[in-house]
Amino acid sequence: MNKSIVQFQNVSYRYDENSPLALKNVQFSVYEGEWLAIVGHNGSGKSTIAKLMNGLLFPEVGSVYINDINLSDDTVWDIRDMVGMVFQNPDNQFVGTTVQDDVAFGLENHGIPREEMVVRVQDALEKVNMGEFLDQEPHHLSGGQKQRVAIASVLALRPRIIILDEATSMLDPRGRNEVLETIRQLKQEDNITIISITHDLEEAARADRIMIMNQGEVFHTGNPTDIFALDEKLVELGLDIPFTHKLAKQLIKHGFGIDDSMLQEDKLVDYLWKLQQKI
Amino acid sequence: MEITTKNLAYTYQANTPFEHRAIYDINVSIASNSYTAIIGHTGSGKSTLLQHLNGLLQPTAGEIQIGDTIISSEKKQKKLREIRRRVGIVFQFPEHQLFEETVEKDICFGPMNFGVPMEEAKKKAKEVILQVGLSEDILEKSPFDLSGGQMRRVAIAGVLAMNPNVLVLDEPTAGLDPRGRTEIMTMFDKLRKEQGISIVLVTHSMEDASLYADHIIVMHKGTVYKQGTPHDIFSNPKELIDLGLDVPETVRFQLKLEEKIGKRIADPSLSLQDLVKNIQHFFERGNGL
Ligand SMILES: Nc1ncnc2c1ncn2[C@@H]1O[C@H](COP(=O)(O)OP(=O)(O)OP(=O)(O)O)[C@@H](O)[C@H]1O
Ligand SMILES: Nc1ncnc2c1ncn2[C@@H]1O[C@H](COP(=O)(O)OP(=O)(O)OP(=O)(O)O)[C@@H](O)[C@H]1O
Ligand SMILES: [Mg+2]
Ligand SMILES: [Mg+2]
Numbered sequence: 001m002n003k004s005i006v007q008f009q010n011v012s013y014r015y016d017e018n019s020p021l022a023l024k025n026v027q028f029s030v031y032e033g034e035w036l037a038i039v040g041h042n043g044s045g046k047s048t049i050a051k052l053m054n055g056l057l058f059p060e061v062g063s064v065y066i067n068d069i070n071l072s073d074d075t076v077w078d079i080r081d082m083v084g085m086v087f088q089n090p091d092n093q094f095v096g097t098t099v100q101d102d103v104a105f106g107l108e109n110h111g112i113p114r115e116e117m118v119v120r121v122q123d124a125l126e127k128v129n130m131g132e133f134l135d136q137e138p139h140h141l142s143g144g145q146k147q148r149v150a151i152a153s154v155l156a157l158r159p160r161i162i163i164l165d166e167a168t169s170m171l172d173p174r175g176r177n178e179v180l181e182t183i184r185q186l187k188q189e190d191n192i193t194i195i196s197i198t199h200d201l202e203e204a205a206r207a208d209r210i211m212i213m214n215q216g217e218v219f220h221t222g223n224p225t226d227i228f229a230l231d232e233k234l235v236e237l238g239l240d241i242p243f244t245h246k247l248a249k250q251l252i253k254h255g256f257g258i259d260d261s262m263l264q265e266d267k268l269v270d271y272l273w274k275l276q277q278k279i
Numbered sequence: 280m281e282i283t284t285k286n287l288a289y290t291y292q293a294n295t296p297f298e299h300r301a302i303y304d305i306n307v308s309i310a311s312n313s314y315t316a317i318i319g320h321t322g323s324g325k326s327t328l329l330q331h332l333n334g335l336l337q338p339t340a341g342e343i344q345i346g347d348t349i350i351s352s353e354k355k356q357k358k359l360r361e362i363r364r365r366v367g368i369v370f371q372f373p374e375h376q377l378f379e380e381t382v383e384k385d386i387c388f389g390p391m392n393f394g395v396p397m398e399e400a401k402k403k404a405k406e407v408i409l410q411v412g413l414s415e416d417i418l419e420k421s422p423f424d425l426s427g428g429q430m431r432r433v434a435i436a437g438v439l440a441m442n443p444n445v446l447v448l449d450e451p452t453a454g455l456d457p458r459g460r461t462e463i464m465t466m467f468d469k470l471r472k473e474q475g476i477s478i479v480l481v482t483h484s485m486e487d488a489s490l491y492a493d494h495i496i497v498m499h500k501g502t503v504y505k506q507g508t509p510h511d512i513f514s515n516p517k518e519l520i521d522l523g524l525d526v527p528e529t530v531r532f533q534l535k536l537e538e539k540i541g542k543r544i545a546d547p548s549l550s551l552q553d554l555v556k557n558i559q560h561f562f563e564r565g566n567g568l
Binding site (some may be wrong): 015032040041042043046047088090092136140141142143144145148165166167169170171173174175176199201235238239240243244246247250252254265268269270272273275276 | 291292297319320321322326356357371372374421424425426427428429432449453454455456457458459460483496520523524525528529532536539540542551552553554555558559
């Protein structure tokens, strides 16, 4: 196994003294070059975890380590250099008056030389298909265009760890696919670690591992197959089961002899096809 | 209440160097008590069109009739207040419609603005907060101290509190967990059936469009590419995929199965129940089992 690049050790957090714990004893690791998806019901603590990974919040109890550095007031800037984050609402993230300024902003702060900056900005915007909107004001974009620019800003920085907090929730189906594919490539080529917080099962299914949050606690972590095998338990947690599982269940109820090895789309199609050929 | 557009167009920052034509030649009709879904790729003009439905934007060409009121590019309407009450919009980003110190004040703002007494508005706030799956204690919180999905639910509650005749929803389930998604979509559907309101839903979920809508409008590059029933729209998957869209997973699965078997099974299945029934019938008709 690769080295762990993010580590939460018994982390608890509450937003203020009178409110209940938003995170309780959270413990997990993310390995370098891995893609971890975090899923869980609304208010289960996913965004709180994200904010603790780049020092927007600090643990009340326990410790957060990023690349073996303990998150604290003293280390927060080193940590932010390593962790790029795309927020749930891109509007909160825009600082520039044009799309290209906005993407360039973070690079300027990191002292990237001008020539390289221009290349990186162009490249990042093209990766998300926003190369034609360089001079548009970010606030004057459609919802999905805003999300694309927010993603480009983080891509341009080329951080070691990218956190996507429901960053593709407003993209059309093809757009979402393209962006996720771009991210997968980055992970592959540059060994970047991806943490994506999502309510979309198809997005979660692309990850190496999925972590389920429930009421501020880690409920379970496993690879997508393990997680989807939780089946009805997922529904109890406010989540969903994949379409092919639902379909298979219904078909079994109607007398089709489907077993656990046929729970993928291709296999289910194959089974029905063979059944049809027997006649 | 009926809404109809005639050659409606909107250009942002018209007559400036930044001029941008977002939508044009829009001719659509939202019948009373109907359920319309608007689908289309990023930037195709869905949100721009929605903002005309309650007079937030004034067309730069053509016109829109909302109930008895006509808003055209030539003359600015003054009676927009009544329209704003009757047509409630949930915006794409919930933050854009939350502004009060507490969730309760935020939800009460709309009704009180239209003359509902405070006590009654507070009662309504309790009712709608439960309707969107939150508990009453959230009423005391600041809307900005909530999780993304909780914020989304509060924004929806605020619009429900106005008892609108037309509910306009711009990707209302983005950010909701799967259970919340189903609950809220079921709630909207029930509202339409029981209270006779109409619903206009912008969504990237082809499943929701096919399950709930009776009319689908496909937007492409600023204009209406096609409109019809879910059956009309999803019978031609290739066309939708070319537009950057998708078909519901039930339709996609059926298509894959039909390609493999080399036979048509049935009309496109628009729900899981349909798909199961269609597969079952196919096998019963002497195709095995
Ligand atoms: N700024 C804040 N101040 C006070 N409480 C907060 C704040 N942000 C979140 N909370 C609370 O902390 C808990 C966890 O919130 P968090 O944003 O981490 O949830 P989440 O899993 O990201 O949910 P969602 O899927 O809705 O985005 C929730 O109960 C929420 O109300
Ligand atoms: N305030 C604005 N000023 C200038 N142009 C704008 C403004 N808002 C949107 N646009 C442009 O108008 C076009 C249509 O935008 P609109 O927001 O209606 O798209 P949409 O279909 O809702 O997209 P999405 O699915 O991404 O939300 C886009 O190209 C967008 O860049
Ligand atoms: Mg969140
Ligand atoms: Mg939009």
